[in-house]
Amino acid sequence: MTTKKVSRRTVAQRPTRESKLPRAHRRGVRRGDTTRHAILEAAERCFAERGFDGVSLRAITQAAGVDLALVNYHFGSKDNLLRAVIVRRARVVHEDRVRALEGARHEAGTKSPSVEAIVAAFLEPLLRRLIAGDRGWRRYGRLVSQLDVLPQFAGLTGEVLDPTALHFINALRLALPKTPAQSIYWGYMFLIGSMVQAISATGRIERLSRDLCRSNDIEGALRELVPFISAGMRASASRSG
Amino acid sequence: MTTKKVSRRTVAQRPTRESKLPRAHRRGVRRGDTTRHAILEAAERCFAERGFDGVSLRAITQAAGVDLALVNYHFGSKDNLLRAVIVRRARVVHEDRVRALEGARHEAGTKSPSVEAIVAAFLEPLLRRLIAGDRGWRRYGRLVSQLDVLPQFAGLTGEVLDPTALHFINALRLALPKTPAQSIYWGYMFLIGSMVQAISATGRIERLSRDLCRSNDIEGALRELVPFISAGMRASASRSG
DNA sequence: GTCTATATTTAGATAGAC
DNA sequence: GTCTATCTAAATATAGAC
Secondary structure, X not given: OOOXXXXXXXXXXXXXXXXXXXXXXXXXXXXXXXXXXXXXXXXXXXXXXXXXXXXXXXXXXXXXXXXXXXXXXXXXXXXXXXXHHHHHHHHHHHHHHHHHHHHHHHHHOOOOOOHHHHHHHHXXXXXXXXXXXXXXXXXXXXXXXXXXXXHHHXXXXXXXXXXXXXXXXXXXXXXXXXXXXXXXXHHHHHHHHHHHHHHOOOOHHHHHHOOOOOOOOHHHHHHHHHXXXXXXXXXXXXXXX | OOOOOOOOOOOOOOOOOOOOXXXXXXHHOOHHHHHHHHHHHHHHHHHHHHOHXXXXXXXXXXXXXXXXXXXXXXXXXXXXXXXXXXXXXXXXHHHHHHHHHXXXXXXXXXXXXXXXXXXXXXXXXXXXXXXXXXXXXXXXXXXXXXXXXXXXXXXXXXXXXXXXXXXHHHHHHHHOOOXXXXXXXXXXXXXXXXXXXXXXXXOHHHHHHOOOOOOOOHHHHHHHHHHHHHHHHHHHHHHHO
């Protein structure tokens, strides 16, 4: 029954017993906020790498350098933790996308923006952050990819991601008035699926291309993605006309 | 310590204590083969619905109506069980796809088959089975979709799915000789991602389209998919020329 | 090949001291 | 807010009778 204090690693960020009253007191950051943040970061990384059910709260809190019990104190449950991880960045992306679409509308004047402009307004806000942002954004990209494949996360997807989807589907319908609605919906799904492949970073494209293409090269993927998807969308239009 | 025999449901297929020497003795089916089969079917269903790490062997054997210990007897481990589930159908699809591509080559004569023909040769063997086959094929579709998103399954994907991928990538390169190789690799990834959205049946398209489109309508998805992807592939070609 | 029984580990969650 | 300690349930896997 020895509990074996086994290897408390030195991850930084950890307010140790001896140095209470730690780093953050400027800017009104309260005590628990750094803990919350550390848990969110670690959860994002773990969920992205091994999937929601593939990681234990123990693994997450260990990676965060905080006590196991603090997950339930701050988030209530593992489900709520996932939700918090997703919502944190999804809100930012949603607002960027809506702004980008408004920008495209402004540039197009009285006409509808082009399919290219709409697709770019959807893809760029997320992918540019994956390119330029901290590593957390890439982890978020891999994590959010999983939501779109497992029916288990339908509730979270529906609540957090569907509003953005409907916003852009609507824009696409206006841009392609002759295209049947069904084709637009399926086209949006293909857009999502293609984007997921560009950001899920499974290492597959490296294997297939013998390192000619890299999962890390989101910039390159984005250059391929916009014309590919736009042409696909237009093809649906021409078939029906 | 009451073990609570709790609700052994009546799933059929279960050789109960009282009726030994069960159904299958025609066609040389040996005793354990029905058990193996029942486990494979149940595992396929459970993995598809809740993900590999989201299901326990207990849940699987319970759904199969067999004893827990028989999984390890027949498959050795949970990992091997997943592998067996995937390989069983992947082999069939691979052979169908190669045959379909050979058919397209034969029809095209001395030229390369069209992009449409290649894309169709890739998609139809799987999707036609999802349309016409038993429910197991749809579950397989949902399950195999997960392999493409989680890095955790890279080994299985690389071994089981990559050979088919390389076969079709090669055909696409011959069909689009002016397109840079990078565009072909990314295009193949987008093909996979789009197909995954068509077969992963998360219920999202029903929500977004308010039931105008249905995940079950693989036939409709296939009609959209081939021209969408083909046009995307061609767009990459024209950009570089 | 199948089943009972169990070994061993690990999971999510919480009570209560500090 | 944090930590120790622990509850309860569930996990994978196996040993050995039949």
